[in-house]
Amino acid sequence: MMSNFHEQNDGKRPRKATVPATVQTLIDSAEERKKGRGRLLEALSPLRTIAAVFIVAVLIATVAADWLPVASPVQQDIAQKLQPVGADGFVLGSDQFGRDILSRLVFGARTELVVALGATAVAIIVGTVLGLIGGFYGRWAETITMRAVDVILAFPPIILALLVVTIYGPGVVTLIFVMGLLFAPAYARLTYGQVLTVKSAEYVEASQVFGASKRATLFSVVLPNVATPIIVQMPLTLAASILLESGLSYLGLGIVPPTPSWGFMVADGQRYMTSNPELVLIPSLMIALSILAFGLLGDFLRDWLDPRRSMAKNY
Structure with missing residues (x-):
C-alpha cells in the first residue's frame, strides 16, 4: 500500500486549497471597504471636521427654521431697533427696523442654500450632459457643445449675471438659472476631459x-466612471454660488426684500457700520465661514474619493 501511495504521488505537487468565487468576492469587497475607511480617516483633519459640523449645523437650522424659537425675520418693532448683541430678547441684536438679526441670519441661510443648491443642480445637469455628448460622440457634437461653452466663458460672470437679472428682474428662480448657466462650463470641460480618457477603455468597448x-x-x-471629479467640484460650486448670490443681493439685484439674504443684510447694515458694526460683521462672517467650509469639504472629497492621491502619499 505504501508503494502504491508513493507511485500515485510521485512527481506531483500537493494541491493548493482553492477559495470559492463567492467567498473570494466577499473578501475582496471587505478589503475595498477597509481601504475606503482608511482613506476616509486619512482625509479627515480637525479643520475639515469642524467645517463638516458647521455645514451640518447650518443645514439643520435651515430645515428646522420654522420650528426654532426665533422671531419672524420680517417682524418689525421700531421701539427695539439697533439693540446690541446680547440684549434681552435679541441674542445677536436687532437692525434699524427692530428685526431680530439671529432670525434673519437663520432664514437667510435657507435662502442662500436654496439658491446655491438649485444653481449647482442646474450647472451639473447642463454641464455634465454637454461634456458627455461632446466627449463621447466627438466631431460635430464636440464642436457644438464646446463652442457653446466657450461663448459662455467669453463673458465675465458678474457682468452676465447683472445683465440677465436686469432684464428678467431679481428673484430666486432667476438667480438659480442664471448662476447655473454661469457654472455649467466648469462641469462641461471637466466631464469632457474625463470622457476623452475613459471612452477608449476596454470596459467601454x-x-x-x-x-x-x-x-x-x-x-x-x-458616466459612473467620470462621476468622482463632478462630486468633488460640487462643494466648490456651492461656495461660489453663495458668494455670487451675496454679491448680487448686496447690489440690490439678488433676493427681493423683505426675504432675508446675507448679502442684503450687509448692504442694509453698512450705514450703521460705525455705531453698530455687528449689522455688517455677523452676516459677512457667515458668508466667509460658509465659503471656507464648502471649500474644505471639496478638499476632503478629493482626498477621500481619489485613491491615486492616497497611493502617492504612501511613496
Whole structure:
C-alpha cells in the first residue's frame, strides 16, 4: 500500500486549497471597504471636521427654521431697533427696523442654500450632459457643445449675471438659472476631459461589443466612471454660488426684500457700520465661514474619493 501511495504521488505537487468565487468576492469587497475607511480617516483633519459640523449645523437650522424659537425675520418693532448683541430678547441684536438679526441670519441661510443648491443642480445637469455628448460622440457634437461653452466663458460672470437679472428682474428662480448657466462650463470641460480618457477603455468597448447602445453605454458605463471629479467640484460650486448670490443681493439685484439674504443684510447694515458694526460683521462672517467650509469639504472629497492621491502619499 505504501508503494502504491508513493507511485500515485510521485512527481506531483500537493494541491493548493482553492477559495470559492463567492467567498473570494466577499473578501475582496471587505478589503475595498477597509481601504475606503482608511482613506476616509486619512482625509479627515480637525479643520475639515469642524467645517463638516458647521455645514451640518447650518443645514439643520435651515430645515428646522420654522420650528426654532426665533422671531419672524420680517417682524418689525421700531421701539427695539439697533439693540446690541446680547440684549434681552435679541441674542445677536436687532437692525434699524427692530428685526431680530439671529432670525434673519437663520432664514437667510435657507435662502442662500436654496439658491446655491438649485444653481449647482442646474450647472451639473447642463454641464455634465454637454461634456458627455461632446466627449463621447466627438466631431460635430464636440464642436457644438464646446463652442457653446466657450461663448459662455467669453463673458465675465458678474457682468452676465447683472445683465440677465436686469432684464428678467431679481428673484430666486432667476438667480438659480442664471448662476447655473454661469457654472455649467466648469462641469462641461471637466466631464469632457474625463470622457476623452475613459471612452477608449476596454470596459467601454466591451459594453458596445455586447450590444449596448451608445446612449446606454454613455449613461450606464461612462458616466459612473467620470462621476468622482463632478462630486468633488460640487462643494466648490456651492461656495461660489453663495458668494455670487451675496454679491448680487448686496447690489440690490439678488433676493427681493423683505426675504432675508446675507448679502442684503450687509448692504442694509453698512450705514450703521460705525455705531453698530455687528449689522455688517455677523452676516459677512457667515458668508466667509460658509465659503471656507464648502471649500474644505471639496478638499476632503478629493482626498477621500481619489485613491491615486492616497497611493502617492504612501511613496
